Amino acid sequence: xxxxxxxxxxxxxxxxxxxxxxxxxxxxxxxxxxxxxxxxxxxxxxxxxxxxxxxxxxxxxxxxxxxxxxxxxxxxxxxxxxxxxxxxxxxxxxxxxxxxxxxxxxxxxxxxxx
Amino acid sequence: xxxxxxxxxxxxxxxxxxxxxxxxxxxxxxxxxxxxxxxxxxxxxxxxxxxxxxxxxxxxxxxxxxxxxxxxxxxxxxxxxxxxxxxxxxxxxxxxxxxxxxxxxxxxxxxx
Numbered sequence: 758x759x760x761x762x763x764x765x766x767x768x769x770x771x772x773x774x775x776x777x778x779x780x781x782x783x784x785x786x787x788x789x790x791x792x793x794x795x796x797x798x799x800x801x802x803x804x805x806x807x808x809x810x811x812x813x814x815x816x817x818x819x820x821x822x823x824x825x826x827x828x829x830x831x832x833x834x835x836x837x838x839x840x841x842x843x844x845x846x847x848x849x850x851x852x853x854x855x856x857x858x859x860x861x862x863x864x865x866x867x868x869x870x871x
Numbered sequence: 872x873x874x875x876x877x878x879x880x881x882x883x884x885x886x887x888x889x890x891x892x893x894x895x896x897x898x899x900x901x902x903x904x905x906x907x908x909x910x911x912x913x914x915x916x917x918x919x920x921x922x923x924x925x926x927x928x929x930x931x932x933x934x935x936x937x938x939x940x941x942x943x944x945x946x947x948x949x950x951x952x953x954x955x956x957x958x959x960x961x962x963x964x965x966x967x968x969x970x971x972x973x974x975x976x977x978x979x980x981x982x983x
């Protein structure tokens with residue numbers, strides 16, 4: 758079955774620690790996205806990538822980093838510079854970049870700070 | 872600035888009632904796309920519909936229907952004869968150049 762997988766489902770971070778969230782898709786989509794969801798809030802864009810080896814900052818990129826070395830993978834690192842990382846993180850992909858494309862979402866990773 | 876407003880934070884209905892979720896958007900673009908997503912308790916967002924700004928026809932899919940009115944910048948979603956399985960958070964979203972701008976969502980609770 759084609760789809761988007763995210764791991765782990767739950768992730769715990771200690772103060773000062775960097776953690777990496779995994780996102781993999783086998784839909785052969787060009788574009789991938791990371792969103793953050795806080796309780797009672799909509800989703801906010803962290804980073805997006807329209808092609809391999811290229812990515813752009815979204816609205817709330819500070820304290821996060823990404824890489825796009827393979828078409829199917831778009832990992833997100835939450836660095837120690839992100840002072841309030843507790844949130845639900847959703848990865849999405851679309852066939853191509855652009856406003857007309859439908860984005861399909863993975864199951865999400867819930868990040869908690871110890 | 873692009874913006875999506877879902878004024879209803881929470882709605883509670885009893886099974887078989889009809890319910891309408893409101894969505895109002897702001898954009899300066901002449902071509903744009905609107906979306907609805909469902910987020911069940913599991914957390915994954917499920918795509919429901921995409922509508923482009925040039926197509927103002929209403930759409931019906933089973934118990935779901937959507938009413939797009941460009942004149943009032945609204946894209947409302949109606950569930951007919953609601954069921955317990957419809958309980959979820961529903962998001963309306965507007966296309967930006969590269970990503971989506973989401974409303975804050977409406978939590979729908981359907982009781983039996």
